[in-house]
Amino acid sequence: MSIRLDPEEAELKALAAFAADFDGKRILEVGCGTGRLTWRYLDRAAHVVGIDPNAARLSRAVADTPPRLRDRAEFHVADIDAFAAAPSGKFDTIILAWSL
Amino acid sequence: MEPSGMVHALELARQLLLPNGRLLDLHPTGEPPPIEIRMGTEISRVGFLRETDDFVEYGLADAAVARVIREGLFVIEKSDQYSFDIHADGLEELLSYLAEEWTDAVIDDDIVKRIESLLSSSETDKEIILRDRIYIARLRPG
Numbered sequence: 623m624s625i626r627l628d629p630e631e632a633e634l635k636a637l638a639a640f641a642a643d644f645d646g647k648r649i650l651e652v653g654c655g656t657g658r659l660t661w662r663y664l665d666r667a668a669h670v671v672g673i674d675p676n677a678a679r680l681s682r683a684v685a686d687t688p689p690r691l692r693d694r695a696e697f698h699v700a701d702i703d704a705f706a707a708a709p710s711g712k713f714d715t716i717i718l719a720w721s722l
Numbered sequence: 723m724e725p726s727g728m729v730h731a732l733e734l735a736r737q738l739l740l741p742n743g744r745l746l747d748l749h750p751t752g753e754p755p756p757i758e759i760r761m762g763t764e765i766s767r768v769g770f771l772r773e774t775d776d777f778v779e780y781g782l783a784d785a786a787v788a789r790v791i792r793e794g795l796f797v798i799e800k801s802d803q804y805s806f807d808i809h810a811d812g813l814e815e816l817l818s819y820l821a822e823e824w825t826d827a828v829i830d831d832d833i834v835k836r837i838e839s840l841l842s843s844s845e846t847d848k849e850i851i852l853r854d855r856i857y858i859a860r861l862r863p864g
Contacts, residue, residue, distance in 0.1 A: 625819045626809040636804045640746055640860045706734040716735045718747045722728050722783035
């Protein structure tokens with residue numbers, strides 16, 4: 623008995639069609655939550671910064687980060703206001719993940 | 723988020739983007755998500771999930787994006803929609819998932835009864851499918 627999210631991978635296909643490529647890109651994901659969307663492109667990005675104001679959800683993202691990709695991802699408990707106050711550089715792609 | 727907060731978030735995103743960067747916006751369209759039951763190869767629509775307030779925010783998000791485009795902050799390159807489907811083996815699993823992840827979602831009692839009735843059949847290959855329409859857009863700095 624279980625829940626399966628987007629087994630058809632419509633989200634992944636849409637991301638691929640819209641982002642063109644994530645290869646070597648520096649990406650900011652706003653509202654990354656548990657990292658569900660992040661895992662879909664992290665292996666291709668150069669570096670990903672995920673932010674979310676919900677600490678509990680973000681702690682799941684940290685815990686679930688694949689060990690081989692840990693050096694490519696960082697997560698911060700913050701909304702975009704707080705993050706933009708002390709940004710760590712600029713980004714090739716910003717994803718607003720259901721966060722507006 | 724308030725409408726002014728959404729516009730502000732888009733302004734901050736613009737500041738954080740490289741000049742040739744791209745912004746991807748993904749959010750639900752606000753259309754009521756249909757709930758279906760699949761029994762083998764047969765799919766029956768039993769009703770729609772009702773949201774108490776999130777759908778209002780999705781409309782406001784559309785308005786905020788439209789505003790920053792009007793003001794020249796971003797140019798929209800392309801947009802589309804896709805279906806983000808949630809498959810549940812049973813009603814209990816679906817309700818538990820919604821309670822945790824989609825807190826303003828309501829499945830009305832008459833729909834619950836229809837789901838329970840269909841799932842009580844002897845068919846073993848069956849599931850509930852919730853289909854959420856998602857808007858996706860790619861924007862570049864204006």
